Amino acid sequence: xxxxxxxxxxxxGGSTTYFDGxxxxxxxxxxxxxxxxxxxxxxxxxxxxxxxxxxxxxxxxGMLRLSCQTAPALxxxxxxxxxxxxxxxxxxxxxxxxxxxRRGVAVIVGWSLAAAASIVxxxxxxxxxxxxxxxxxxxxxxxxxxxxxxxxxxxxxxxARVCDNPAGQAAFVKLVTAIRESAGxxxxxxxxxxxxxxxxxxxxxxxxxxxxxxxxxxxxNADEIAGVLAHELxxxxxxxxxxGLIRDSGTSFLIGLLFGDITGSSVLIFGSRTLVTSxxxxxxxxxxxxxxxxxxHRLGRPAKPTGELLLRVTGKEGKGLSxxxxxxxxxxxxxxxxxxxxxxxRPPLLTSAEWxxxxxICDAKL
Amino acid sequence: MNEMSWSPIGAPPxxxxxxxxxxxxxxxxxxxxxxHLVKRGAGLExxxxxxxxxxxxxxxxxxxxxxxxxxxxAAEYTGRxxxxxxxxxxxxxxxxxxxxxxxxxGLEAERLKAFASIPLVAFFFLFGQFAIYRARRYRLxxxxxxxxxxxxxxxxxxxxxxxxxxxxxxxxxxxxxxPWRAAALERYKMRHxxxxxxQGSFEGRGWEFFKQGWWxxxxxxVALYVIPIAPFVYGAYKAIExxxxxxxxxxxxxxxxxxxxxxDLIGLYWxxxxxNVVLGLVFVVYLALSAVLVASMTGxxxxxxxxxxxxxxxxxxxxxxxxxxxVFALAMNVVIRVYLLRDLWVKVLGSVxxxxxxxAANVAARGELAGALGxxxxxxLDIGGF
Numbered sequence: 001x002x003x004x005x006x007x008x009x010x011x012x013g014g015s016t017t018y019f020d021g022x023x024x025x026x027x028x029x030x031x032x033x034x035x036x037x038x039x040x041x042x043x044x045x046x047x048x049x050x051x052x053x054x055x056x057x058x059x060x061x062g063m064l065r066l067s068c069q070t071a072p073a074l075x076x077x078x079x080x081x082x083x084x085x086x087x088x089x090x091x092x093x094x095x096x097x098x099x100x101x102r103r104g105v106a107v108i109v110g111w112s113l114a115a116a117a118s119i120v121x122x123x124x125x126x127x128x129x130x131x132x133x134x135x136x137x138x139x140x141x142x143x144x145x146x147x148x149x150x151x152x153x154x155x156x157x158x159x160a161r162v163c164d165n166p167a168g169q170a171a172f173v174k175l176v177t178a179i180r181e182s183a184g185x186x187x188x189x190x191x192x193x194x195x196x197x198x199x200x201x202x203x204x205x206x207x208x209x210x211x212x213x214x215x216x217x218x219x220x221n222a223d224e225i226a227g228v229l230a231h232e233l234x235x236x237x238x239x240x241x242x243x244g245l246i247r248d249s250g251t252s253f254l255i256g257l258l259f260g261d262i263t264g265s266s267v268l269i270f271g272s273r274t275l276v277t278s279x280x281x282x283x284x285x286x287x288x289x290x291x292x293x294x295x296x297h298r299l300g301r302p303a304k305p306t307g308e309l310l311l312r313v314t315g316k317e318g319k320g321l322s323x324x325x326x327x328x329x330x331x332x333x334x335x336x337x338x339x340x341x342x343x344x345x346r347p348p349l350l351t352s353a354e355w356x357x358x359x360x361i362c363d364a365k366l
Numbered sequence: 367m368n369e370m371s372w373s374p375i376g377a378p379p380x381x382x383x384x385x386x387x388x389x390x391x392x393x394x395x396x397x398x399x400x401x402h403l404v405k406r407g408a409g410l411e412x413x414x415x416x417x418x419x420x421x422x423x424x425x426x427x428x429x430x431x432x433x434x435x436x437x438x439x440a441a442e443y444t445g446r447x448x449x450x451x452x453x454x455x456x457x458x459x460x461x462x463x464x465x466x467x468x469x470x471x472g473l474e475a476e477r478l479k480a481f482a483s484i485p486l487v488a489f490f491f492l493f494g495q496f497a498i499y500r501a502r503r504y505r506l507x508x509x510x511x512x513x514x515x516x517x518x519x520x521x522x523x524x525x526x527x528x529x530x531x532x533x534x535x536x537x538x539x540x541x542x543x544x545p546w547r548a549a550a551l552e553r554y555k556m557r558h559x560x561x562x563x564x565q566g567s568f569e570g571r572g573w574e575f576f577k578q579g580w581w582x583x584x585x586x587x588v589a590l591y592v593i594p595i596a597p598f599v600y601g602a603y604k605a606i607e608x609x610x611x612x613x614x615x616x617x618x619x620x621x622x623x624x625x626x627x628x629x630d631l632i633g634l635y636w637x638x639x640x641x642n643v644v645l646g647l648v649f650v651v652y653l654a655l656s657a658v659l660v661a662s663m664t665g666x667x668x669x670x671x672x673x674x675x676x677x678x679x680x681x682x683x684x685x686x687x688x689x690x691x692x693v694f695a696l697a698m699n700v701v702i703r704v705y706l707l708r709d710l711w712v713k714v715l716g717s718v719x720x721x722x723x724x725x726a727a728n729v730a731a732r733g734e735l736a737g738a739l740g741x742x743x744x745x746x747l748d749i750g751g752f
Binding site for chain 2: 017019020021022023024025026057058059060061062063065072074075076078100105108109111112113115116145146149152153249253257258267268271
């Protein structure tokens with residue numbers, strides 16, 4: 001039974017090099033392939049590796065580089081003779097065990113897809129839910145701090161001052177108070193008109209509502225403005241700012257995990273984030289519209305004029321829903337407000353004189 | 367000048383050791399093999415929404431390291447994708463509370479004064495420098511040559527503070543201090559680097575870097591306006607930086623010299639720009655075709671489709687554009703990796719000569735493996751790394 005036929009190869013001057021992992025000394029060795037792989041230098045054995053412990057490691061083309069699991073971790077055997085390499089590999093059953101194969105890649109792809117799917121699911125369903133649950137737990141004082149910060153930034157960005165000539169301010173306070181009481185909000189709500197030509201209005205966290213003078217300029221009657229204010233108070237009532245902050249920062253963070261260092265990935269991240277946050281934002285806007293319609297009903301005033309004002313400001317937005325816009329289409333908002341509209345059952349919220357004063361609230365004090 | 371310009375593309379791999387004069391440092395890898403590697407990797411990145419990056423980066427390094435032959439012996443990279451993934455996850459776990467704390471402190475600062483929180487960004491700069499140091503340490507400890515690994519000690523935070531203070535000096539000096547900053551930081555890194563028991567050091571002087579590159583400092587403002595000369599300026603800068611950096615490296619008695627030519631790197635940058643233009647044109651043609659396709663499906667006339675801005679709202683078109691962009695971005699990634707990783711690596715290796723290699727003939731193995739946390743931070747903070 002001479003099965004372990006001894007083969008001694010790689011003659012001196014040879015193509016086989018051994019590094020013992022303890023020093024960088026380069027050793028020209030011979031190999032003896034018996035029941036184990038014996039590494040021999042000048043006739044004395046340096047090491048003996050069991051075939052099953054031998055693993056291939058990275059090597060340049062044209063060379064076989066081996067390590068052994070029971071030898072020092074960095075001990076390396078380098079074989080340049082292809083015939084000898086083939087002979088040796090045929091005896092080492094597990095030589096390729098460390099090489100990442102197709103299965104390894106399939107596992108990576110599988111787990112990555114699972115991770116990506118869970119990120120998408122959390123962004124679409126988990127975060128809105130978490131934001132809904134967390135928002136009531138955040139103290140109002142914290143929210144007011146957020147509002148103070150945003151307040152200073154907004155005033156800085158738009159370079160706006162607060163308009164408050166006495167007649168206009170009186171009319172504004174009357175209008176806001178009526179809406180606020182009907183909306184069921186307490187007196188902590190602060191509001192004001194800012195001198196900016198941008199036709200817009202917005203709510204800040206912690207109970208601040210600002211109306212830009214530019215929107216007043218485009219408005220034709222008090223009902224139009226009342227609906228807008230009611231809409232913004234709806235955001236306050238639902239604490240949409242805080243909810244959006246929690247949800248959108250979570251979204252940004254999670255989407256940022258994808259793509260990573262791919263050049264040009266920032267566009268992808270920005271794009272997907274916009275899709276998600278604007279879809280959430282449209283939902284919040286619809287709720288605020290619903291709230292505004294209810295408030296106007298309670299005040300006995302029509303909701304439709306607000307929709308008309310919105311359309312006047314944005315112009316026709318075309319058919320089809322844009323999946324990247326933060327608000328629903330003005331046409332749709334007008335359509336909804338018209339659909340749920342009721343005729344006026346009470347007198348206007350402001351007299352025509354008060355309305356004129358409000359329109360000129362940013363004019364110099366008289 | 368970009369504060370972090372030192373580490374990105376160049377992030378100098380654990381370098382070169384030795385070669386006797388007759389045998390230069392060489393690269394034995396085939397270009398087609400590398401191309402196949404990054405092409406397949408880009409496809410897998412697409413399929414895994416980017417999660418494959420840890421393994422692709424590892425495979426790229428393994429290929430480059432294994433084919434780098436110094437004094438007849440090839441290096442080896444022993445890092446694994448799994449380590450990078452774990453480092454990334456740990457970094458995330460640390461960064462999340464940091465982000466939250468940053469937000470709350472920023473909130474207080476903003477309350478005192480609008481936009482007062484902007485200086486807090488400095489904190490992330492500090493973190494970024496820490497990541498750069500620790501990422502270098504990870505790569506170095508995964509570099510093996512002749513059965514002995516490179517390794518590194520020193521403190522990432524001390525390094526980060528030094529980098530930050532030098533960074534502050536960059537502002538009043540309009541970046542002129544950059545060479546001295548690079549020299550000081552590299553001295554810290556190299557002083558703490560070892561090959562076995564052979565300690566590293568860095569002998570490059572800021573003044574020499576300055577002498578070679580001051581005219582680029584003058585040209586930089588021009589290049590920001592006259593864009594076509596920017597690749598020349600940047601290529602020349604990187605060539606000078608590489609040459610200066612390599613020529614300053616020492617491990618015990620082993621010295622490195624580099625004769626990298628500016629034209630070599632400038633050529634590479636123009637090739638990348640050329641491919642960018644070609645791929646960009648293909649992308650534009652693709653966009654036009656998708657628009658025509660979608661317009662013809664909606665049934666409205668082309669003129670109407672475009673004048674009504676309806677095209678900006680068409681979901682099929684957005685999906686087509688998104689997919690096209692993804693393929694375009696990945697193709698650009700393949701181009702960048704082939705030219706600015708592989709070809710650059712080969713050019714740099716070809717320019718290197720190692721003197722006194724005998725000193726590395728019998729070095730005792732020492733040093734521990736370092737974790738991949740730094741690489742994780744670098745990924746989490748979007749700092750480029752090799």
